[in-house]
Amino acid sequence: GAVVSQHPSRVICKSGTSVKIECRSLDFQATTMFWYRQFPKQSLMLMATSNEGSKATYEQGVEKDKFLINHASLTLSTLTVTSAHPEDSSFYICSAGQGWGAFFGQGTRLTVV
Amino acid sequence: QQQVKQSPQSLIVQKGGISIINCAYENTAFDYFPWYQQFPGKGPALLIAIRPDVSEKKEGRFTISFNKSAKQFSLHIMDSQPGDSATYFCAASYTSGTYKYIFGTGTRLKVLA
Numbered sequence: 748g749a750v751v752s753q754h755p756s757r758v759i760c761k762s763g764t765s766v767k768i769e770c771r772s773l774d775f776q777a778t779t780m781f782w783y784r785q786f787p788k789q790s791l792m793l794m795a796t797s798n799e800g801s802k803a804t805y806e807q808g809v810e811k812d813k814f815l816i817n818h819a820s821l822t823l824s825t826l827t828v829t830s831a832h833p834e835d836s837s838f839y840i841c842s843a844g845q846g847w848g849a850f851f852g853q854g855t856r857l858t859v860v
Numbered sequence: 861q862q863q864v865k866q867s868p869q870s871l872i873v874q875k876g877g878i879s880i881i882n883c884a885y886e887n888t889a890f891d892y893f894p895w896y897q898q899f900p901g902k903g904p905a906l907l908i909a910i911r912p913d914v915s916e917k918k919e920g921r922f923t924i925s926f927n928k929s930a931k932q933f934s935l936h937i938m939d940s941q942p943g944d945s946a947t948y949f950c951a952a953s954y955t956s957g958t959y960k961y962i963f964g965t966g967t968r969l970k971v972l973a
Contacts, residue, residue: 751903753903779958779959779960781959781960781961788966788968789965789966790949790963790964790965790966791904791949791963793960793961793962796960838901840903840904842903842959843959844958844959847906847909848894848906848909848959849894849906849959849961850906851896851903851904851905851906852903853902853903854901854902854903856901
Protein backbone atom coordinates (compact mmCIF):
# COMPACT_ATOMS: atom_id res chain seq x y z
CA GLY A 748 0.00 0.00 0.00
CA ALA A 749 0.87 3.66 -0.22
CA VAL A 750 3.05 5.17 2.50
CA VAL A 751 2.15 8.24 4.51
CA SER A 752 4.71 9.56 6.95
CA GLN A 753 4.00 11.90 9.83
CA HIS A 754 6.50 13.88 11.89
CA PRO A 755 7.07 14.21 14.77
CA SER A 756 5.61 11.13 16.41
CA ARG A 757 5.59 12.79 19.81
CA VAL A 758 5.84 16.40 20.90
CA ILE A 759 5.56 18.15 24.23
CA CYS A 760 5.11 21.90 24.22
CA LYS A 761 4.39 24.63 26.69
CA SER A 762 0.99 26.24 26.90
CA GLY A 763 0.76 29.24 24.59
CA THR A 764 3.31 28.04 22.06
CA SER A 765 2.67 26.73 18.55
CA VAL A 766 3.44 23.29 17.20
CA LYS A 767 3.77 22.17 13.57
CA ILE A 768 3.04 18.62 12.44
CA GLU A 769 4.06 17.41 8.99
CA CYS A 770 2.33 14.82 6.84
CA ARG A 771 4.04 13.49 3.74
CA SER A 772 2.94 11.07 1.07
CA LEU A 773 6.18 9.24 0.30
CA ASP A 774 5.45 7.31 -2.87
CA PHE A 775 2.50 9.10 -4.41
CA GLN A 776 1.09 12.55 -4.93
CA ALA A 777 -1.94 13.68 -3.01
CA THR A 778 -3.99 16.71 -3.97
CA THR A 779 -6.06 16.15 -0.86
CA MET A 780 -5.05 15.07 2.62
CA PHE A 781 -7.11 14.77 5.76
CA TRP A 782 -6.41 15.61 9.37
CA TYR A 783 -8.05 13.69 12.20
CA ARG A 784 -8.00 13.98 15.95
CA GLN A 785 -8.35 11.01 18.26
CA PHE A 786 -8.90 11.07 22.00
CA PRO A 787 -7.93 8.04 24.12
CA LYS A 788 -10.09 5.00 23.43
CA GLN A 789 -12.25 6.98 21.02
CA SER A 790 -12.82 7.08 17.32
CA LEU A 791 -11.21 9.31 14.74
CA MET A 792 -12.84 12.68 14.26
CA LEU A 793 -12.22 14.47 10.97
CA MET A 794 -10.92 17.97 11.58
CA ALA A 795 -10.26 19.27 8.11
CA THR A 796 -9.53 18.53 4.50
CA SER A 797 -6.24 19.85 3.23
CA ASN A 798 -6.33 20.93 -0.42
CA GLU A 799 -3.13 21.42 -2.40
CA GLY A 800 -2.79 25.00 -3.54
CA SER A 801 -5.97 26.23 -1.90
CA LYS A 802 -7.59 26.79 1.47
CA ALA A 803 -8.37 23.92 3.77
CA THR A 804 -11.95 22.94 4.45
CA TYR A 805 -12.73 22.66 8.13
CA GLU A 806 -15.38 20.52 9.77
CA GLN A 807 -18.05 22.16 11.85
CA GLY A 808 -16.79 23.16 15.26
CA VAL A 809 -13.09 23.14 14.37
CA GLU A 810 -11.40 26.49 14.90
CA LYS A 811 -9.57 27.34 11.69
CA ASP A 812 -7.47 30.01 13.40
CA LYS A 813 -6.24 27.53 15.99
CA PHE A 814 -5.55 24.66 13.58
CA LEU A 815 -3.74 26.15 10.60
CA ILE A 816 -3.36 23.86 7.62
CA ASN A 817 -1.01 24.39 4.70
CA HIS A 818 -0.79 22.08 1.68
CA ALA A 819 1.98 23.68 -0.32
CA SER A 820 2.97 20.71 -2.43
CA LEU A 821 1.49 17.46 -3.71
CA THR A 822 3.35 15.48 -1.07
CA LEU A 823 3.26 17.67 2.03
CA SER A 824 0.55 19.00 4.30
CA THR A 825 1.22 20.68 7.63
CA LEU A 826 -1.00 21.22 10.65
CA THR A 827 0.01 23.98 13.04
CA VAL A 828 -1.64 24.09 16.43
CA THR A 829 -1.41 27.73 17.44
CA SER A 830 -1.37 29.02 21.00
CA ALA A 831 -1.70 25.49 22.27
CA HIS A 832 -3.50 24.77 25.53
CA PRO A 833 -3.73 21.57 27.58
CA GLU A 834 -7.14 20.78 26.05
CA ASP A 835 -5.42 20.55 22.65
CA SER A 836 -3.48 17.55 23.90
CA SER A 837 -4.49 14.66 21.69
CA PHE A 838 -3.40 12.20 19.01
CA TYR A 839 -3.38 13.85 15.58
CA ILE A 840 -3.38 11.67 12.48
CA CYS A 841 -3.25 12.53 8.80
CA SER A 842 -4.34 10.49 5.81
CA ALA A 843 -4.04 10.58 2.07
CA GLY A 844 -5.80 8.46 -0.50
CA GLN A 845 -4.51 6.44 -3.38
CA GLY A 846 -6.04 3.56 -5.25
CA TRP A 847 -8.26 1.45 -3.07
CA GLY A 848 -8.27 3.51 0.09
CA ALA A 849 -6.97 6.14 2.45
CA PHE A 850 -3.63 5.49 4.10
CA PHE A 851 -2.78 6.96 7.47
CA GLY A 852 0.36 8.33 8.99
CA GLN A 853 1.67 6.92 12.24
CA GLY A 854 0.13 9.77 14.23
CA THR A 855 1.51 12.54 16.44
CA ARG A 856 0.96 12.52 20.18
CA LEU A 857 0.76 16.15 21.29
CA THR A 858 1.03 16.95 24.96
CA VAL A 859 0.60 20.55 26.07
CA VAL A 860 1.94 21.31 29.54
CA GLN B 861 -27.70 10.21 9.22
CA GLN B 862 -23.96 10.68 8.94
CA GLN B 863 -23.22 8.16 11.66
CA VAL B 864 -21.79 4.71 11.35
CA LYS B 865 -22.79 2.57 14.32
CA GLN B 866 -20.35 -0.13 15.36
CA SER B 867 -20.72 -3.04 17.76
CA PRO B 868 -19.61 -4.56 20.01
CA GLN B 869 -17.50 -2.01 21.82
CA SER B 870 -15.18 -4.77 23.00
CA LEU B 871 -14.72 -8.41 22.14
CA ILE B 872 -12.77 -11.28 23.65
CA VAL B 873 -12.14 -14.33 21.49
CA GLN B 874 -10.16 -17.49 22.03
CA LYS B 875 -7.21 -18.19 19.77
CA GLY B 876 -8.43 -19.93 16.64
CA GLY B 877 -11.95 -18.58 17.00
CA ILE B 878 -13.90 -16.25 14.75
CA SER B 879 -14.13 -12.56 15.59
CA ILE B 880 -17.18 -10.76 14.26
CA ILE B 881 -17.63 -6.99 14.29
CA ASN B 882 -20.75 -5.31 12.98
CA CYS B 883 -21.51 -1.90 11.54
CA ALA B 884 -24.69 -0.19 10.42
CA TYR B 885 -25.37 3.00 8.54
CA GLU B 886 -28.32 5.14 7.52
CA ASN B 887 -27.10 7.24 4.64
CA THR B 888 -27.70 5.33 1.40
CA ALA B 889 -25.31 7.70 -0.34
CA PHE B 890 -22.39 5.90 1.31
CA ASP B 891 -20.62 4.00 -1.43
CA TYR B 892 -17.39 2.67 0.02
CA PHE B 893 -16.80 0.79 3.25
CA PRO B 894 -13.22 0.17 4.46
CA TRP B 895 -12.07 -1.48 7.67
CA TYR B 896 -9.05 -0.38 9.64
CA GLN B 897 -6.89 -1.98 12.32
CA GLN B 898 -5.20 0.20 14.89
CA PHE B 899 -2.59 -0.75 17.47
CA PRO B 900 -2.01 1.50 20.50
CA GLY B 901 -0.07 4.62 19.64
CA LYS B 902 -0.13 3.92 15.90
CA GLY B 903 -2.09 5.18 12.95
CA PRO B 904 -4.89 3.02 11.51
CA ALA B 905 -3.91 0.47 8.87
CA LEU B 906 -6.21 -0.29 5.96
CA LEU B 907 -7.29 -3.95 6.07
CA ILE B 908 -10.00 -4.55 3.51
CA ALA B 909 -12.77 -2.61 1.81
CA ILE B 910 -15.99 -3.24 -0.07
CA ARG B 911 -18.46 -1.48 -2.34
CA PRO B 912 -22.26 -1.90 -2.03
CA ASP B 913 -22.57 -3.87 -5.27
CA VAL B 914 -20.64 -6.76 -3.71
CA SER B 915 -22.07 -8.97 -0.94
CA GLU B 916 -18.82 -10.44 0.30
CA LYS B 917 -15.11 -9.88 -0.03
CA LYS B 918 -12.37 -12.06 1.37
CA GLU B 919 -8.69 -11.37 1.84
CA GLY B 920 -6.77 -14.00 3.74
CA ARG B 921 -8.35 -14.43 7.17
CA PHE B 922 -10.44 -11.26 6.81
CA THR B 923 -13.90 -11.26 5.24
CA ILE B 924 -16.40 -8.44 4.82
CA SER B 925 -20.06 -9.37 4.53
CA PHE B 926 -22.32 -6.64 3.16
CA ASN B 927 -26.12 -6.47 3.35
CA LYS B 928 -27.23 -3.52 1.27
CA SER B 929 -30.94 -3.83 2.04
CA ALA B 930 -30.30 -3.89 5.78
CA LYS B 931 -27.59 -1.23 5.51
CA GLN B 932 -25.25 -3.36 7.53
CA PHE B 933 -21.80 -4.77 7.04
CA SER B 934 -19.51 -6.87 9.15
CA LEU B 935 -15.90 -7.94 9.49
CA HIS B 936 -15.09 -11.58 10.17
CA ILE B 937 -11.63 -12.54 11.33
CA MET B 938 -11.14 -16.26 10.90
CA ASP B 939 -8.66 -18.26 13.00
CA SER B 940 -8.12 -15.26 15.27
CA GLN B 941 -4.60 -14.91 16.66
CA PRO B 942 -3.20 -12.99 19.66
CA GLY B 943 -1.46 -10.70 17.15
CA ASP B 944 -4.90 -9.63 15.92
CA SER B 945 -5.56 -7.97 19.29
CA ALA B 946 -6.16 -4.35 18.34
CA THR B 947 -8.93 -1.82 17.83
CA TYR B 948 -10.91 -2.19 14.63
CA PHE B 949 -12.80 0.63 12.95
CA CYS B 950 -15.32 0.44 10.17
CA ALA B 951 -15.71 3.48 7.99
CA ALA B 952 -17.89 4.81 5.22
CA SER B 953 -17.40 7.25 2.41
CA TYR B 954 -20.26 9.15 0.81
CA THR B 955 -18.24 10.94 -1.80
CA SER B 956 -16.75 8.28 -3.98
CA GLY B 957 -13.04 8.51 -4.58
CA THR B 958 -12.39 11.40 -2.22
CA TYR B 959 -11.05 9.23 0.64
CA LYS B 960 -13.00 11.31 3.16
CA TYR B 961 -14.34 8.85 5.73
CA ILE B 962 -16.75 8.73 8.62
CA PHE B 963 -15.59 6.24 11.21
CA GLY B 964 -17.44 3.91 13.49
CA THR B 965 -16.83 4.04 17.22
CA GLY B 966 -14.34 1.19 17.22
CA THR B 967 -14.15 -2.34 18.64
CA ARG B 968 -11.37 -3.39 20.96
CA LEU B 969 -10.55 -7.00 20.18
CA LYS B 970 -8.56 -9.20 22.50
CA VAL B 971 -7.59 -12.67 21.37
CA LEU B 972 -6.60 -14.96 24.20
CA ALA B 973 -3.65 -17.28 23.70
